[in-house]
Every structure is written in C-alpha cells, then in structure tokens.
Amino acid sequence: MTQSAAAASTSSAAAHAAIAAAATTDFFISEADVVRRAGRLGAEIRNVALGGDLPDAAIEAIHRLLLRHKVVFFRGQHHLDDAEQERFARRLGDLVPHPTIGALKGTASILELDASRGGGRADQWHTDVTFVDAHPKFSVLRGVVIPEFGGDTVFANTVSAYEDLPAPLRQLAGSLWAVHSNAYDYAVKSRATDADRKHFDEVFTGTVYETEHPVVQVHPETGEHALLLGNFVQRFVGLNKGDSQKLFDLFQSHITAPENTVRWGWQAGDVVIWDNRATQHYAVNDYGNQKRVVHRATVDGDVPKSIDGQRSILRKKVAK
Numbered sequence: 226m227t228q229s230a231a232a233a234s235t236s237s238a239a240a241h242a243a244i245a246a247a248a249t250t251d252f253f254i255s256e257a258d259v260v261r262r263a264g265r266l267g268a269e270i271r272n273v274a275l276g277g278d279l280p281d282a283a284i285e286a287i288h289r290l291l292l293r294h295k296v297v298f299f300r301g302q303h304h305l306d307d308a309e310q311e312r313f314a315r316r317l318g319d320l321v322p323h324p325t326i327g328a329l330k331g332t333a334s335i336l337e338l339d340a341s342r343g344g345g346r347a348d349q350w351h352t353d354v355t356f357v358d359a360h361p362k363f364s365v366l367r368g369v370v371i372p373e374f375g376g377d378t379v380f381a382n383t384v385s386a387y388e389d390l391p392a393p394l395r396q397l398a399g400s401l402w403a404v405h406s407n408a409y410d411y412a413v414k415s416r417a418t419d420a421d422r423k424h425f426d427e428v429f430t431g432t433v434y435e436t437e438h439p440v441v442q443v444h445p446e447t448g449e450h451a452l453l454l455g456n457f458v459q460r461f462v463g464l465n466k467g468d469s470q471k472l473f474d475l476f477q478s479h480i481t482a483p484e485n486t487v488r489w490g491w492q493a494g495d496v497v498i499w500d501n502r503a504t505q506h507y508a509v510n511d512y513g514n515q516k517r518v519v520h521r522a523t524v525d526g527d528v529p530k531s532i533d534g535q536r537s538i539l540r541k542k543v544a545k
C-alpha cells in the first residue's frame with residue numbers, strides 16, 4: 226500500500242470509530258428502535274414522529290444516525306404536510322429549491338415527483354443535483370401517493386464502494402475529476418415518454434450547468450472518503466468519451482453492486498432521509514401507470530473537497 230492509500234484507510238477507520246462511538250451514546254432514540262435494513266447502509270428508525278418542534282436532542286440523534294447509516298427510514302408519518310416536512314427538514318440545515326425546476330408554490334424547497342408527469346421517474350442511478358458545485362447535503366423524501374406494487378427506491382453506499390476498491394483503483398479514483406452536467410445524453414433513458422422529453426428540454430435543462438467534481442470526495446462531517454459519480458457525469462477531465470465511459474462503468478459497478486445497496490418498499494406516509502454526500506439512489510420504474518407521488522425537501526450542501534483539499538468548480542451556468 227502506498228503512503229497516501231494507507232493514510233486514506235487510516236483516516237477512514239478513525240472516522241468510522243468516531244461515528245460508531247457517537248451512535249452508542251444516544252439517549253433519545255434507543256438501539257432497539259434502530260433496525261438495520263441491509264449490511265452496508267440503511268436503518269429504519271421506529272417510534273419517532275418527525276416534525277419541526279422535535280427537541281434538539283432528537284434532531285442530533287437523527288443526524289448522527291443519518292451519518293452512520295447513510296439513509297434512514299421512518300414509517301407512518303401521516304401527520305406531515307409540505308409545511309411541516311419543511312419545518313422538520315430545516316432543523317437539519319438551510320433549505321434549497323431545485324436549481325432549474327424550482328420549488329412547489331408556497332414552499333421553500335419542495336420538489337414534487339409525480340410519475341404521471343414529465344420528469345417524475347428518477348430511474349437512473351444518481352446523487353441529487355451534482356451538476357452544481359454545492360450539491361445538497363440531505364434529501365428528505367415523503368411518500369404521498371404510493372402504488373400498490375412496485376416503485377421501490379434503491380440506495381447505494383458510495384463510501385463502502387470506495388473503501389472496498391483494490392488499492393490501485395482507489396489511487397486512480399483519487400486522481401480523477403469528473404464533469405457533471407444536467408444536460409446529459411437523454412437518449413440513454415430507456416423508458417422516457419414524450420412528456421419526459423419535453424420536461425427535460427424545457428424545464429430541467431432550462432439553465433445548463435457544468436461542474437467539475439473530484440471522483441473521491443472527503444465527507445465534510447465524517448471525514449470519510451466517498452465516490453462522487455452518478456448519471457450526471459459526462460466524462461472525466463483529461464480523458465476522451467470512450468475511455469471515460471469504461472472507467473465510469475467500472476467505478477459505478479462497485480457502487481451499484483447489490484451487496485452495496487438497500488431497497489426500500491414504500492408505504493404512504495413514509496419519510497426517507499439520505500446523506501446525499503455518501504449515497505446514490507435509483508427509483509425503480511416497475512409500476513406502470515399507477516399513481517406515484519413523492520415530495521422532497523432539500524437541505525443545502527457545501528462545495529465538495531478532494532483528498533488533497535481542492536474544491537469542486539462550477540464551469541458553466543448558461544440559460545437556454
């Protein structure tokens with residue numbers, strides 16, 4: 226192992242120990258109410274009613290569990306509406322509207338994903354909004370209308386994906402930067418409708434962004450190293466499209482390996498919160514014409530930092 230690879234794995238081990246220690250000193254949420262849902266990430270938290278008035282200790286406990294498990298699931302949050310969902314989400318940080326779609330009227334950040342409308346099916350592996358430099362920290366997603374079957378969301382752990390890479394691939398990833406854009410090749414989507422295409426052309430890419438991110442991001446809160454890729458990646462800096470695609474597929478396959486994921490079967494009233502700096506997700510598009518509506522509140526993030534301390538750079542922001 227090289228010095229830098231050894232240093233990377235030592236700092237990661239220290240970060241894990243810190244998170245584990247924090248999680249065991251929790252008095253608001255008992256260990257019995259935290260039920261792990263898969264080996265690499267994901268825990269259901271029981272007996273908590275989310276809301277804007279939760280005591281600070283509860284918010285801190287949820288925050289710690291979120292950093293530890295990367296995605297946390299809450300059933301039965303039927304008491305929430307958009308306003309209360311946002312009051313809760315605001316306790317985790319400042320809210321931010323989607324940069325091109327904006328927010329639902331009367332809300333600070335609520336993004337409605339309605340499967341019956343264009344752009345309502347997020348059936349590609351991605352980390353939210355990585356085409357901007359300071360992409361979101363947390364997403365808080367609430368199930369409003371859930372189909373009778375299908376429509377699960379799958380989450381992947383981008384920290385374990387990095388840590389499990391063989392050392393030469395970790396080094397390669399650490400040396401690469403990627404160009405992310407919302408104006409990606411839409412033809413790669415296999416189930417897009419005319420409405421989806423129209424939404425993509427006229428709304429989603431109304432302003433075109435391009436940002437260069439390090440392929441390995443240092444998590445600002447845990448110090449863990451995470452792969453930062455997903456479907457907004459266009460190419461790697463300094464590599465042509467063909468070589469970029471091969472390397473992208475290689476790294477992405479480690480992220481989306483079934484063993485590195487957790488799958489959530491939604492019920493109406495569920496709230497799912499993920500750490501957008503340590504995960505990717507995919508909304509499984511297997512429910513046909515059934516209605517599916519989810520509302521996302523989004524917490525603003527920081528500009529990512531590479532292992533050697535360089536910040537991501539917004540290269541382009543052009544209104545069509």
Ligand SMILES: [Fe+2]
Nearest residue numbers: 347352353506
């Ligand atoms: Fe998403």
